[in-house]
Amino acid sequence: AQSVTQPDIHITVSEGASLELRCNYSYGATPYLFWYVQSPGQGLQLLLKYFSGDTLVQGIKGFEAEFKRSQSSFNLRKPSVHWSDAAEYFCAVAPRGAGGTSYGKLTFGQGTILTVHP
Amino acid sequence: DTAVSQTPKYLVTQMGNDKSIKCEQNLGHDTMYWYKQDSKKFLKIMFSYNNKELIINETVPNRFSPKSPDKAHLNLHINSLELGDSAVYFCASSQVRIGYEQYFGPGTRLTVT
Numbered sequence: 001a002q003s004v005t006q007p008d009i010h011i012t013v014s015e016g017a018s019l020e021l022r023c024n025y026s027y028g029a030t031p032y033l034f035w036y037v038q039s040p041g042q043g044l045q046l047l048l049k050y051f052s053g054d055t056l057v058q059g060i061k062g063f064e065a066e067f068k069r070s071q072s073s074f075n076l077r078k079p080s081v082h083w084s085d086a087a088e089y090f091c092a093v094a095p096r097g098a099g100g101t102s103y104g105k106l107t108f109g110q111g112t113i114l115t116v117h118p
Numbered sequence: 119d120t121a122v123s124q125t126p127k128y129l130v131t132q133m134g135n136d137k138s139i140k141c142e143q144n145l146g147h148d149t150m151y152w153y154k155q156d157s158k159k160f161l162k163i164m165f166s167y168n169n170k171e172l173i174i175n176e177t178v179p180n181r182f183s184p185k186s187p188d189k190a191h192l193n194l195h196i197n198s199l200e201l202g203d204s205a206v207y208f209c210a211s212s213q214v215r216i217g218y219e220q221y222f223g224p225g226t227r228l229t230v231t
Contacts, residue, residue, distance in 0.1 A: 034219075038159075043122075043208060043222040088159060104149050104214045105174055108161040 006109035021076040023091030031093040033074040122223035141209030150192040155206040
């Protein structure tokens with residue numbers, strides 16, 4: 001069965017420091033890959049996605065992620081964190097192609113809480 | 119203009135009651151979803167409808183019944199509420215033909231007492 005693992009439950013960084021959030025997946029074939037962010041009391045906002053092509057994808061708010069097929073990873077990075085980035089981050093995967101019972105089904109990781117110190 | 123909206127935002131009710139949560143999207147998407155986020159923030163898909171047809175039905179108690187009157191609406195009705203149903207329920211939508219980029223609503227926090 002497919003699964004998504006975010007090894008870090010909670011990460012604390014200082015404002016201005018760089019950030020990397022880890023995501024590993026277990027899947028039969030390379031899935032579609034996503035990162036979402038959830039601020040307290042809010043819904044989820046899509047940061048970026050990987051479907052195909054360039055393995056380094058750019059997203060909103062200065063985030064980027066790199067897909068590494070050999071490591072089954074899709075880590076999220078930001079060169080300089082802002083206090084407003086404090087939130088919970090979710091990695092998610094969905095099967096390629098359409099049809100069948102997995103049609104559009106997103107499987108989420110457990111989430112990583114990011115705390116930013118001034 | 120809210121893309122995916124849910125009502126109500128908060129719902130507090132007693133065990134045994136029946137309640138509904140409504141979701142509407144104005145993005146013109148053809149697929150809508152319900153997710154449950156438990157107290158540990160774990161998100162799990164419950165149902166998905168594509169063009170009003172149920173296509174994903176995860177292992178969810180049959181007290182939960184989704185209904186899609188049209189492509190823009192997906193409601194969730196819950197019978198005989200239990201304490202364990204307390205969670206945040208998120209609605210989402212996507213246009214699956216252009217990938218699985220799902221847009222989420224703000225969530226409905228359900229508290230069963």
